[in-house]
Amino acid sequence: MMKNDRDAVETIEQDDGALALGQQLCFAIYSAAHAFNRTYKPLLDPHGLTYPQYLVMLALWQDDNQTVKAIGEALSLDSGTLSPLLKRLEASGHVRRKRDRKDERQVLISLTDKGRDLKKEAFGILQEIGKASGCSLDTLRGLTAELQGLTENLKRLRAAE
Amino acid sequence: MMKNDRDAVETIEQDDGALALGQQLCFAIYSAAHAFNRTYKPLLDPHGLTYPQYLVMLALWQDDNQTVKAIGEALSLDSGTLSPLLKRLEASGHVRRKRDRKDERQVLISLTDKGRDLKKEAFGILQEIGKASGCSLDTLRGLTAELQGLTENLKRLRAAE
DNA sequence: CAAAATTAAATTGCACGCAATATAATTTTG
DNA sequence: CAAAATTATATTGCGTGCAATTTAATTTTG
Numbered sequence: 001m002m003k004n005d006r007d008a009v010e011t012i013e014q015d016d017g018a019l020a021l022g023q024q025l026c027f028a029i030y031s032a033a034h035a036f037n038r039t040y041k042p043l044l045d046p047h048g049l050t051y052p053q054y055l056v057m058l059a060l061w062q063d064d065n066q067t068v069k070a071i072g073e074a075l076s077l078d079s080g081t082l083s084p085l086l087k088r089l090e091a092s093g094h095v096r097r098k099r100d101r102k103d104e105r106q107v108l109i110s111l112t113d114k115g116r117d118l119k120k121e122a123f124g125i126l127q128e129i130g131k132a133s134g135c136s137l138d139t140l141r142g143l144t145a146e147l148q149g150l151t152e153n154l155k156r157l158r159a160a161e
Numbered sequence: 162m163m164k165n166d167r168d169a170v171e172t173i174e175q176d177d178g179a180l181a182l183g184q185q186l187c188f189a190i191y192s193a194a195h196a197f198n199r200t201y202k203p204l205l206d207p208h209g210l211t212y213p214q215y216l217v218m219l220a221l222w223q224d225d226n227q228t229v230k231a232i233g234e235a236l237s238l239d240s241g242t243l244s245p246l247l248k249r250l251e252a253s254g255h256v257r258r259k260r261d262r263k264d265e266r267q268v269l270i271s272l273t274d275k276g277r278d279l280k281k282e283a284f285g286i287l288q289e290i291g292k293a294s295g296c297s298l299d300t301l302r303g304l305t306a307e308l309q310g311l312t313e314n315l316k317r318l319r320a321a322e
Numbered sequence: 323c324a325a326a327a328t329t330a331a332a333t334t335g336c337a338c339g340c341a342a343t344a345t346a347a348t349t350t351t352g
Numbered sequence: 353c354a355a356a357a358t359t360a361t362a363t364t365g366c367g368t369g370c371a372a373t374t375t376a377a378t379t380t381t382g
Binding site for chain 4: 195198199202228229230240241243244245264265266267268
């Protein structure tokens, strides 16, 4: 016998449809992340930045002179990812790395003039990306908020284990 | 003459807000993708699968015996990513790789018994992920549709260049 | 205060992801 | 039909991500 509508809505059924790539939020997110990456690439290439490096720059434009740990918390990345990335950002002249005098364990990351100047270009990049998304500002804001909530839920549940 | 302080501050702060990590959809998507990845890991590890490998399995559960190219189109991945990944999936016993007799350029990927059997477990994984997301099925469906639209827009604009 | 525990970065090893190139098979074309 | 163009897959090199380990500095504690 058929389930009623309410059950159908709140239960993931064990049929092929449920496993279809096209129905999975995780795949939609995976695809959107790659699409964004590919859209950013031609905009960032002229500045010698990769997308994750650009995220670090965003963090530093907000708050200069942060520790590796602070940047890692902002981006949810660990030193295994950040240490080599920051060395490349230093090699390309965008940031400086300096041991903290007060606590020699820490490394402080600060913007060079070149890194600071790049911020002006970032507004143009933002415009381009906004156009490419083809969404209204309201839609973008709504999506962003929903995804932030989702990410929080996923993190909370992992922490609770 | 210089603008007064109030004007200067408001103008800069507006711009800064636009570049804030917390306001950027691309970063929300980047973070959600990583959060999903981390949530999937403990669920997939026991089966010896990574998340991208799991996506390939989803594609094959929908449609067995696909070419590398077809899988690449389904997942937006090229042979540079898929060739080694598929070799690892073959090494772990989940799929078989076989040259197509009709067209020796193509390689057909098909499920082994082990790979097919894993589909049963996938429904349980799906349940776990659904729970971890903390969203209603309606919310999940809505988000998925919006992200698919966004991804389409980004792809279309890249193709138009 | 010295030993133990904790903390911050860096390093190593492995698996993507992608650009660029290489190789081999098939199709197009002149 | 043979040369040229196209197509499918594989390979190489580089930059993430992340788990696990290492090293050095600081904090805790017995």
